[in-house]
Amino acid sequence: xxxxxxxxxxxxxxxxxxxxxxxxxxxxxxxxxxxxxxxxxxxxxxxxxxxxxxxxxxxxxxxxxxxxxxxxxxxxxxxxxxxxxxxxxxxxxxxxxxxxxxxxxxxxxxxxxxxxxxxxxxxxxxxxxxxxxxxxxxxxxxxxxxxxxxxxxxxxxxxxxxxxxxxxxxxxxxxxxxxxxxxxxxxxxxxxxxxxxxxxxxxxxxxxxxxxxxxxxxxxxxxxxxxxxxxxxxxxxxxxxxxxxxxxxxxxxxxxxxxxxxxxxxxxxxxxxxxxxxxxxxxxxxxxxxxxxxxxxxxxxxxxxxxxxxxxxxxxxxxxxxxxxxxxxxxxxxxxxxxxxxxxxxxxxxxxxxxxxxxxxxxxxxxxxxxxxxxxxxxxxxxxxxx
Numbered sequence: 001x002x003x004x005x006x007x008x009x010x011x012x013x014x015x016x017x018x019x020x021x022x023x024x025x026x027x028x029x030x031x032x033x034x035x036x037x038x039x040x041x042x043x044x045x046x047x048x049x050x051x052x053x054x055x056x057x058x059x060x061x062x063x064x065x066x067x068x069x070x071x072x073x074x075x076x077x078x079x080x081x082x083x084x085x086x087x088x089x090x091x092x093x094x095x096x097x098x099x100x101x102x103x104x105x106x107x108x109x110x111x112x113x114x115x116x117x118x119x120x121x122x123x124x125x126x127x128x129x130x131x132x133x134x135x136x137x138x139x140x141x142x143x144x145x146x147x148x149x150x151x152x153x154x155x156x157x158x159x160x161x162x163x164x165x166x167x168x169x170x171x172x173x174x175x176x177x178x179x180x181x182x183x184x185x186x187x188x189x190x191x192x193x194x195x196x197x198x199x200x201x202x203x204x205x206x207x208x209x210x211x212x213x214x215x216x217x218x219x220x221x222x223x224x225x226x227x228x229x230x231x232x233x234x235x236x237x238x239x240x241x242x243x244x245x246x247x248x249x250x251x252x253x254x255x256x257x258x259x260x261x262x263x264x265x266x267x268x269x270x271x272x273x274x275x276x277x278x279x280x281x282x283x284x285x286x287x288x289x290x291x292x293x294x295x296x297x298x299x300x301x302x303x304x305x306x307x308x309x310x311x312x313x314x315x316x317x318x319x320x321x322x323x324x325x326x327x328x329x330x331x332x333x334x335x336x337x338x339x340x341x342x343x344x345x346x347x348x349x350x351x352x353x354x355x356x357x358x359x360x361x362x363x364x365x366x367x368x369x370x371x372x373x374x375x376x377x378x379x380x381x382x383x384x385x386x387x
Contacts, residue, residue, distance in 0.1 A: 007185075026047060026227065027151060028160045029043050049105045057111065088165065112343075117340075121185060149252035150256070152248040212342045214381075258317065265317040275321070282381055286374045289377065290371055292370045295307045
């Protein structure tokens with residue numbers, strides 16, 4: 001079944017545009033703290049608010065099987081427009097931590113109609129080469145996630161609000177592109193009725209369960225690493241006082257380089273299989289978690305940045321392959337719900353990870369606390385290796 005050549009590029013561009021909403025608050029966190037008199041722990045709270053919103057949204061979308069019962073491109077567009085609106089709400093004056101948390105929560109809620117629904121649209125179009133297609137798609141997510149850090153650097157001479165105007169505009173454009181140019185895919189099997197039991201029944205499949213549990217281990221590490229990238233750079237410059245980093249630009253680079261590894265991983269998956277790629281990347285990122293305290297102590301800032309870049313590559317390259325394994329082991333008419341519920345649980349785990357590390361970081365003066373991130377890769381590897 002032949003698919004039009006413009007479909008995958010539009011899905012990728014739309015995903016990139018819309019996922020720029022994700023870390024928009026993180027990119028301007030210093031400005032939010034200074035303008036609204038927030039405490040230093042606001043980073044963890046605001047990041048977790050987006051994650052909690054995403055979890056709530058994915059539970060809602062999954063329980064009501066929205067991505068399977070309705071045209072996914074319309075769901076994507078509707079979510080993108082509302083997500084853009086709530087993201088833009090951060091520019092309003094006289095914000096408090098509570099109002100900021102609500103706005104970030106609502107942005108996260110509608111990201112649930114963007115990221116997993118975008119993957120669902122891809123599975124509707126690409127049966128063969130799904131790992132490669134999702135590699136491009138998650139690569140777009142990575143670039144979108146990193147973009148606010150780059151915008152903060154580029155728009156340094158402008159108001160911090162310009163980052164929010166830019167990301168919200170991109171999201172609106174991405175949503176419109178999807179609904180205008182991506183019709184229902186040839187492999188789509190619509191769910192005909194509301195079935196709340198799907199969220200539980202999908203886990204009865206052993207191979208699906210193993211892929212999902214591997215993904216959960218990966219998620220323990222991923223978003224906490226991304227949220228703490230600026231902190232990891234600051235830790236090194238504080239340890240080696242002669243070093244001065246351009247933190248926004250390097251944060252963008254360290255996160256964004258993961259988009260390249262996602263694409264490379266997609267091509268590798270066609271040769272050695274999605275499971276092998278996921279296992280290899282999970283092992284390498286786990287090793288990075290353990291080596292981090294030693295990397296801080298060595299004296300070469302170039303070597304340190306290269307270490308974080310490598311970590312940024314392997315920490316995300318397994319993500320599209322886990323999604324491929326999840327999709328391949330789900331019933332076709334339940335793929336959208338299966339991807340969404342796995343995303344929901346995975347992002348719930350990120351909140352626990354972010355909050356635990358944030359609390360320990362503010363309480364304990366030791367770089368060894370970051371080895372806690374290795375727990376996820378270890379458990380994920382055990383799940384995938386289990387017979």
